[in-house]
Amino acid sequence: MSRRRVVLTLPVAALFALTACSTESADSTVDVTGTDDACVIAQDIVDAGKVGFEFTNESSKVNELYVLKANGDTLGEVENVTTGTSRTLTVDLVAGDYLVRCKPGQTGDGFESPFTVTGDGGTAQAEPDREIAFEAVDFEYENLDLTGIADGDTIRFAMDNAGEQAHEFEVLDPDGEPIGEVAATNPGESGGATMTFTAPGVYTYQCILVDPATNEPHTELGMIGTFDVADG
Ligand SMILES: [Cu+2]
Structure with missing residues (x-):
C-alpha cells in the first residue's frame, strides 16, 4: 500500500535499478512481517x-530486521524501516538453524x-582465523585489541x-x-559477528545507539575508534 506510493514517486530509472537489484541478487525470497508484538516469517x-x-x-x-545464526551471531540487518514500508535484506545462507529478529x-x-x-546452496561464511573478545561498558570498549589484522583475515568479534x-x-x-556488526546486545549478554577484511x-x-x-x-560519548588493516 504505502510501499507502492513510495515506489511510484521514484524516477523510472531508479525503479528499474531497484527491481533489477532485488530480483537478481537473491536465489529465493521469503516474506517477514513485523508487528508491534511479533516477527513473523512466512515459511x-x-x-x-x-x-x-x-x-x-x-x-x-520504526522497525529493524536482523538475520542471526542460532547462536546469536549477526549475519545481516536493515534499520529505519518506517511503518507501512518494506525493505529487502539479502543474506547468503548455508544449511543450518537461524532466527529472524524484529525490533x-x-x-x-x-x-x-x-x-x-536446507539444501546444498549458499556460500559458507569463512571460518574465522581467530577471535577477538572484548567488553562493552558505558561508554567504551574494554580489552579491545585490534592490532595485527591483515587484508584477507576473517575474525570473529565476541562482545560481552x-x-x-x-x-x-x-x-x-x-x-x-x-x-558487519555485533548487533545491539543487552546488559549482561554476549553477541558476536564474523567479518572478513578484503x-x-x-x-x-563504533556504537551508534543513543544514550537516553x-x-x-x-x-559522541567515546564508543568510536579506528584501527589499521595491513596488506595481506
Ligand atoms: Cu554503546
Missing part, C-alpha cells in the same frame, strides 16, 4: 543460497522467529556487554561502508 524452511528477506513493517513504530522502536529485545535452511545500556560494535571499511586501510568501529540520559549517540 520456516528456506532453501540454501542467497535469500531475500522481504521485510514489511506493520508495527506502529519495533529499534530498541529492547524485539521479537524472534526461528527458521531452518558489562555496561548498563545496550551496546553494539559496528565496523566500517576505509570508504565508510559497514562490513582491503587494507583504516577501519572504524543525554540523547547523545554512544559515538
Whole structure:
C-alpha cells in the first residue's frame, strides 16, 4: 500500500535499478512481517543460497530486521524501516538453524522467529582465523585489541556487554561502508559477528545507539575508534 506510493514517486530509472537489484541478487525470497508484538516469517524452511528477506513493517513504530545464526551471531540487518514500508535484506545462507529478529522502536529485545535452511546452496561464511573478545561498558570498549589484522583475515568479534545500556560494535571499511556488526546486545549478554577484511586501510568501529540520559549517540560519548588493516 504505502510501499507502492513510495515506489511510484521514484524516477523510472531508479525503479528499474531497484527491481533489477532485488530480483537478481537473491536465489529465493521469503516474506517477514513485523508487528508491534511479533516477527513473523512466512515459511520456516528456506532453501540454501542467497535469500531475500522481504521485510514489511506493520508495527506502529520504526522497525529493524536482523538475520542471526542460532547462536546469536549477526549475519545481516536493515534499520529505519518506517511503518507501512518494506525493505529487502539479502543474506547468503548455508544449511543450518537461524532466527529472524524484529525490533519495533529499534530498541529492547524485539521479537524472534526461528527458521531452518536446507539444501546444498549458499556460500559458507569463512571460518574465522581467530577471535577477538572484548567488553562493552558505558561508554567504551574494554580489552579491545585490534592490532595485527591483515587484508584477507576473517575474525570473529565476541562482545560481552558489562555496561548498563545496550551496546553494539559496528565496523566500517576505509570508504565508510559497514562490513558487519555485533548487533545491539543487552546488559549482561554476549553477541558476536564474523567479518572478513578484503582491503587494507583504516577501519572504524563504533556504537551508534543513543544514550537516553543525554540523547547523545554512544559515538559522541567515546564508543568510536579506528584501527589499521595491513596488506595481506
Ligand atoms: Cu554503546
